[in-house]
Amino acid sequence: MNIGQAAKASGVSAKMIRYYDEIGLVRPASRTESNYREYDDRSLNELRFIRRARSLGFSMPEITQLLSLWRDRQRPSRDVKAIAERHIADLDARIAEMQAMADTLRHLSHCCAGDDRPECPILEDLTRS
Amino acid sequence: MNIGQAAKASGVSAKMIRYYDEIGLVRPASRTESNYREYDDRSLNELRFIRRARSLGFSMPEITQLLSLWRDRQRPSRDVKAIAERHIADLDARIAEMQAMADTLRHLSHCCAGDDRPECPILEDLTRS
DNA sequence: ATGGGGCTTCCCATGATGGGAGGGTCAAGG
DNA sequence: CCTTGACCCTCCCATCATGGGAAGCCCCAT
Numbered sequence: 001m002n003i004g005q006a007a008k009a010s011g012v013s014a015k016m017i018r019y020y021d022e023i024g025l026v027r028p029a030s031r032t033e034s035n036y037r038e039y040d041d042r043s044l045n046e047l048r049f050i051r052r053a054r055s056l057g058f059s060m061p062e063i064t065q066l067l068s069l070w071r072d073r074q075r076p077s078r079d080v081k082a083i084a085e086r087h088i089a090d091l092d093a094r095i096a097e098m099q100a101m102a103d104t105l106r107h108l109s110h111c112c113a114g115d116d117r118p119e120c121p122i123l124e125d126l127t128r129s
Numbered sequence: 130m131n132i133g134q135a136a137k138a139s140g141v142s143a144k145m146i147r148y149y150d151e152i153g154l155v156r157p158a159s160r161t162e163s164n165y166r167e168y169d170d171r172s173l174n175e176l177r178f179i180r181r182a183r184s185l186g187f188s189m190p191e192i193t194q195l196l197s198l199w200r201d202r203q204r205p206s207r208d209v210k211a212i213a214e215r216h217i218a219d220l221d222a223r224i225a226e227m228q229a230m231a232d233t234l235r236h237l238s239h240c241c242a243g244d245d246r247p248e249c250p251i252l253e254d255l256t257r258s
Numbered sequence: 259a260t261g262g263g264g265c266t267t268c269c270c271a272t273g274a275t276g277g278g279a280g281g282g283t284c285a286a287g288g
Numbered sequence: 289c290c291t292t293g294a295c296c297c298t299c300c301c302a303t304c305a306t307g308g309g310a311a312g313c314c315c316c317a318t
Contacts, residue, residue, distance in 0.1 A: 004295065014296090015276065034283055036296055045256065052255045057230045060273075070252050080251050081243035084234050091231040095224055101186045102220040105213050114210035122209050123199050126181045127174065133264065143265090144307065163314055165265055189305080 003029075006039035010047035017047065025050065025064060058087055132158075135168035139176035146176065154179065154193060187216055 007014040020026045021037070026046050029037035039047075049070060053063045065083055069075040111121040136143040149155045150166070155175050158166035168176075178199060182192045194212055198204040240250040 049255050052258050056234060057227065073247060075247050076245045077241050077247060077249040078243045080249045081238055081241045084238045084251050088231055088234050088238065091227050095227050098186065098220050098224050102217055105185060105217050109210055109213045109217065112206050112210045114207045116205045118202060118204050118206060120206040120209045122213050126178050129181050
């Protein structure tokens with residue numbers, strides 16, 4: 001399977017597949033005589049794994065760890081769960097931060113007439129704090 | 130006022146002040162004979178404005194717009210409110226996305242024993258989807 | 259006058275991703 | 289058999305906001 005077909009089948013762009021190859025996230029792809037990368041079902045599963053993990057917001061270092069646990073049939077599920085919980089905490093923190101921003105803005109926006117006049121509590125807030 | 134003092138007084142690092150200068154976000158700072166940037170109260174207010182806007186999650190292009198409205202005493206508050214509302218919608222979308230990630234992970238993590246055994250619903254999910 | 263700290267510019271790195279140039283390869287159809 | 293178009297390869301560049309650091313100039317206090 002060529003990189004283009006692997007990209008289509010895995011949902012990971014060819015660019016990113018080469019990048020994952022370069023940084024050693026996936027096992028280096030075998031090459032044809034003419035230096036084309038070739039992929040099999042096992043590679044595809046790795047790529048899909050990565051895509052799914054990315055879509056859950058895991059960072060590349062976290063995915064590196066997850067992949068190595070995934071490959072290890074003896075892994076304790078404890079280790080996987082620890083990574084997941086850490087990531088959940090991270091997400092929650094970022095959500096809380098953005099929620100606070102949105103709430104503040106909603107309040108300010110609510111107080112702003114939003115018409116032709118120049119008075120604006122939003123700008124006033126940005127000025128003062 | 131030197132850049133270091135302006136940094137301390139505004140809460141924006143000297144590095145970032147130079148950067149805002151370079152990209153034209155703030156008016157170019159006047160210079161002393163020996164080419165040191167100098168800042169007055171008006172500059173400080175701009176820097177504080179930017180810092181506050183950043184802390185509410187506004188992007189640099191949005192801040193550019195906000196600054197120009199802020200400088201224009203004739204601005205219609207409608208324009209400011211429009212920017213704020215767009216940003217709120219953006220925040221809400223990102224929050225929803227991260228919330229979905231966190232919820233999925235919470236479910237998977239809840240189903241994972243987290244002990245010595247290798248069985249792990251988290252890895253299974255990453256494998257299948 | 260000298261030393262330490264602050265200022266200047268310039269370069270580099272981040273993380274994940276895409277764009278594009280220049281050049282080799284493969285397969286299908288004339 | 290040759291051409292053509294669609295692949296593939298590597299290498300370089302850009303993003304966005306931020307920080308680190310080097311080399312060199314400047315200012316103030318001792």
